[in-house]
């Protein structure tokens with residue numbers, strides 16, 4: 001089993017990283033983590049080359065992500081909430097899934113993707129659930145681009161200003177539930 005992970009926090013040892021590490025410890029098979037803040041991956045610039053070509057014209061770290069996505073079984077997106085949305089850098093990387101949109105819309109091709117299941121980890125400083133719901137709606141569009149239909153309910157670790165992820169018992173138990181869903 002292969003899992004592609006998009007990691008959207010700039011903090012390598014923050015709340016999101018803590019929960020993601022826990023998920024990966026419980027996950028079968030292998031994985032590839034895309035550290036959106038620290039890797040050399042540009043946003044889509046709508047150059048529209050992918051309306052005519054199989055390949056995204058931007059030759060950067062995303063090329064190996066496309067290759068891994070084509071062999072993956074799962075897609076996991078782990079991100080803090082920034083302004084009630086996934087972080088900007090996470091969305092920059094996700095914008096490159098426009099390649100798959102163009103294949104479907106402009107070229108009449110079904111993308112060469114095998115991802116069946118999706119999982120989401122969201123962290124937020126406030127305890128308000130509204131932002132998490134908005135972010136999850138946005139991420140559903142991303143999963144659609146990657147052709148993923150079976151998406152688990154998100155693991156939401158809210159209120160990190162007061163209770164860090166490492167002390168959030170319910171978030172930790174939700175992580176185990178997500179691992180079971182992906183492993184099944």
Ligand SMILES: Cc1cc2nc3c(=O)[nH]c(=O)nc-3n(C[C@H](O)[C@H](O)[C@H](O)COP(=O)(O)O)c2cc1C
Nearest residue numbers: 009011014015016080081082083084124125126160
């Ligand atoms: C620019 C910025 C915007 C944020 N916006 C929100 C928000 O809209 N809702 C929320 O609950 N927390 C918000 N936060 C708090 C983070 O989501 C929270 O601290 C989270 O636990 C950080 O995760 P990390 O340690 O993995 O980076 C924001 C933080 C920053 C830096």
